[in-house]
Amino acid sequence: MTTEAHDQLQKRLKLLQDRFVERAQSDVETLGRFARQIEQQQLSRLGLVECYQLLHRMAGSAGTFGLPKLGAAARSIENQLKPVVEARDRQTDSPDDPIALPADLAMQIHELTELVQKSDVQTKPETADEHSHQVEDAYEGSHGMQVQVMALAHDTGYLSGLMADLQGYGFACDLVSLSESRAAIENLKQRSGATILLCQDSDLADVLRFRTDHIEKNEHRRFPVVGIGRQNTFESLYRVAEQGATAYFSEPLDMPALAERIESLALERGSRPQGRVLIVDDDKELGERYCLVLNNAGMKTKLVSDPTKMMSALSAFEPDIVLMDVQLRAHSGVTLARMIRYEPRWLGLPIVYLSSEDNPEVQLDALAKGADEFLVKPVTDEYLVRSVRIRCYRARQLSDLMNRDSLTGLLKHSLIKQEVERELARCRRSGQFSCVVMLDLDHFKKVNDTWGHGQGDIVIRTLAHLLRNRLRESDTIGRYGGEEFLVVLSDCPIEQAEELIDDIRARFSELVFTSGDDSFQVTMSAGIAAINDFPLASEAIEAADQALYERKQAGRNGVTVYQRQDRDQDD
Amino acid sequence: MRYEGNDLNKVLYVEDDADIRAIAELALQDVGGFSAKLCSSGAEAVEVAPDFQPDLILLDVMMPEMDGPETLKALRKLEATQTTPVIFMTARIQRTEIEEYLSLGALGVIPKPFDPMTLADEIRRIYQELA
Numbered sequence: 001m002t003t004e005a006h007d008q009l010q011k012r013l014k015l016l017q018d019r020f021v022e023r024a025q026s027d028v029e030t031l032g033r034f035a036r037q038i039e040q041q042q043l044s045r046l047g048l049v050e051c052y053q054l055l056h057r058m059a060g061s062a063g064t065f066g067l068p069k070l071g072a073a074a075r076s077i078e079n080q081l082k083p084v085v086e087a088r089d090r091q092t093d094s095p096d097d098p099i100a101l102p103a104d105l106a107m108q109i110h111e112l113t114e115l116v117q118k119s120d121v122q123t124k125p126e127t128a129d130e131h132s133h134q135v136e137d138a139y140e141g142s143h144g145m146q147v148q149v150m151a152l153a154h155d156t157g158y159l160s161g162l163m164a165d166l167q168g169y170g171f172a173c174d175l176v177s178l179s180e181s182r183a184a185i186e187n188l189k190q191r192s193g194a195t196i197l198l199c200q201d202s203d204l205a206d207v208l209r210f211r212t213d214h215i216e217k218n219e220h221r222r223f224p225v226v227g228i229g230r231q232n233t234f235e236s237l238y239r240v241a242e243q244g245a246t247a248y249f250s251e252p253l254d255m256p257a258l259a260e261r262i263e264s265l266a267l268e269r270g271s272r273p274q275g276r277v278l279i280v281d282d283d284k285e286l287g288e289r290y291c292l293v294l295n296n297a298g299m300k301t302k303l304v305s306d307p308t309k310m311m312s313a314l315s316a317f318e319p320d321i322v323l324m325d326v327q328l329r330a331h332s333g334v335t336l337a338r339m340i341r342y343e344p345r346w347l348g349l350p351i352v353y354l355s356s357e358d359n360p361e362v363q364l365d366a367l368a369k370g371a372d373e374f375l376v377k378p379v380t381d382e383y384l385v386r387s388v389r390i391r392c393y394r395a396r397q398l399s400d401l402m403n404r405d406s407l408t409g410l411l412k413h414s415l416i417k418q419e420v421e422r423e424l425a426r427c428r429r430s431g432q433f434s435c436v437v438m439l440d441l442d443h444f445k446k447v448n449d450t451w452g453h454g455q456g457d458i459v460i461r462t463l464a465h466l467l468r469n470r471l472r473e474s475d476t477i478g479r480y481g482g483e484e485f486l487v488v489l490s491d492c493p494i495e496q497a498e499e500l501i502d503d504i505r506a507r508f509s510e511l512v513f514t515s516g517d518d519s520f521q522v523t524m525s526a527g528i529a530a531i532n533d534f535p536l537a538s539e540a541i542e543a544a545d546q547a548l549y550e551r552k553q554a555g556r557n558g559v560t561v562y563q564r565q566d567r568d569q570d571d
Numbered sequence: 572m573r574y575e576g577n578d579l580n581k582v583l584y585v586e587d588d589a590d591i592r593a594i595a596e597l598a599l600q601d602v603g604g605f606s607a608k609l610c611s612s613g614a615e616a617v618e619v620a621p622d623f624q625p626d627l628i629l630l631d632v633m634m635p636e637m638d639g640p641e642t643l644k645a646l647r648k649l650e651a652t653q654t655t656p657v658i659f660m661t662a663r664i665q666r667t668e669i670e671e672y673l674s675l676g677a678l679g680v681i682p683k684p685f686d687p688m689t690l691a692d693e694i695r696r697i698y699q700e701l702a
Contacts, residue, residue, distance in 0.1 A: 019593075061683065064594060179667060
């Protein structure tokens with residue numbers, strides 16, 4: 001094809017894409033009406049079918065017109081509707097009878113609007129195969145911590161309600177029938193993090209076989225299988241464990257416990273950066289080789305070949321562990337290790353020596369002077385990766401124990417305050433806008449008094465899960481007080497912060513907690529302040545707290561943004 | 572761009588979505604160099620096929636009134652398209668579904684959404700491998 005013909009073609013493609021976007025916008029409006037009917041529990045069977053068909057068409061066409069994310073989102077909703085549509089096909093109720101669907105579906109439909117509006121259409125459309133990858137990329141950026149759950153079943157009806165509940169916790173959920181799992185496999189293979197495979201105990205053998213058949217053995221770790229069943233006897237549990245399920249929950253399901261297990265599995269099994277390693281070695285080539293080997297294994301590295309730069313590299317890079325050459329040309333590694341320990345914040349930092357010294361007495365001497373372990377050179381690549389990875393993992397576990405709140409797994413009070421300070425510094429450096437949010441559960445004392453402290457703890461943990469799932473990895477979340485949370489939204493303008501937090505507030509208010517036969521709901525309030533507006537981190541926190549107080553006075557279950565006082569404008 | 576050395580030239584595409592028809596026309600004619608004819612329904616395809624004499628037929632699966640498989644049955648009754656190779660276009664790729672289409676005598680299945688820049692190549696690949 002000539003260049004001219006090619007340009008001509010591109011122009012026409014662009015024209016068609018524009019036309020499609022227009023139509024998609026009107027389709028999304030129509031879908032929005034259905035979503036409102038879902039919210040009001042007024043969607044008729046006819047409406048359901050129409051909605052389903054519209055989504056199906058969108059799923060099949062949006063990718064061709066350069067809107068793969070829209071297509072993928074439509075397909076995900078279509079898949080959730082499918083069991084309902086098919087179940088209804090078999091029933092004989094009147095086509096006008098309203099159908100009950102989870103409110104979260106309506107939310108997902110509303111979110112399609114954003115995908116059409118925000119879309120800057122790609123000139124090169126994506127094929128079906130590239131799809132899931134695209135979505136994956138989007139998740140990395142927008143809510144990097146979102147946990148992926150895929151339910152597999154022969155009969156998807158049983159798990160559909162559970163999946164809707166899990167979506168309420170903020171997980172990205174797919175429900176797939178084992179007889180049509182092909183697309184699911186492709187989808188799974190493209191994912192970079194962990195995905196929890198959920199199934200009934202009766203399907204367990206088939207799901208495990210599915211995993212064996214379609215996923216490489218060394219990848220199985222990323223796809224742990226969680227069984228759900230009705231039995232809770234020793235024999236049934238033993239059978240489940242024998243088959244190889246990673247976790248098992250029996251009915252009646254303890255939803256917060258299940259959500260927590262899913263989340264911790266996802267965090268533990270994800271293939272996200274597995275550690276940060278600072279390498280101190282003045283043999284540049286050797287050091288670079290270590291870096292390469294560790295990078296290939298998914299770890300982040302930084303090489304310091306000039307020991308005088310070591311201390312500043314430590315603060316800038318904040319490693320999980322240090323790999324230290326014992327004998328550098330002009331310096332001793334042992335002395336450098338002792339220097340590192342001069343700084344209180346590095347007292348707990350594991351230091352591992354790389355040494356050709358195999359005399360145990362000399363090793364012991366070095367250990368006494370502040371190193372944690374020896375790796376004797378030459379080390380094989382595999383051994384290096386394994387020993388560094390395991391030390392990073394332990395170091396992280398240990399620092400989590402020290403730095404994180406035991407109930408929620410969020411950062412403790414003192415650390416989250418530090419995070420606000422760091423963010424303020426980052427804003428000054430890069431010119432980005434960030435926000436600090438103070439969140440508080442409404443009438444929490446009443447929850448404790450009415451339902452007991454155990455239930456109160458569950459409410460707190462649930463909000464922590466929701467926050468973790470809805471926020472990006474670059475955001476920081478801490479437990480500030482009893483029922484107070486402090487969130488730092490990095491590189492997030494205040495309008496966007498307000499929208500985001502209000503969305504979380506709305507989702508949280510919809511969650512239903514159960515205690516025995518009773519159920520209850522809890523709301524939260526939030527105050528937001530723009531970090532950039534304040535000279536000190538503590539003032540930004542105070543302003544967010546002030547906004548929270550105003551929100552509580554003006555009626556709870558809402559979000560208030562701190563308004564700058566007049567005196568600030570004199571600055 | 573002329574494609575040498577095969578007898579695949581005339582392609583009939585049956586699709587109810589007008590936007591997809593428009594982009595398919597570009598993908599088949601301008602990008603792929605085929606001579607393409609687009610139909611909006613199975614009934615129209617049955618009407619058009621005897622004159623057009625396609626070398627290959629692309630059928631969308633989900634269409635109102637006559638769906639893809641029904642259209643295939645109707646086309647098989649015509650002399651002109653009794654043995655013409657058929658490829659289904661579908662957004663639902665399930666193993667059972669693919670097997671069902673193949674058992675109906677389809678040459679292959681192409682997943683939707685398709686990429687307009689590579690659709691023609693994909694068709695040629697399936698055609699050469701199997702026809």
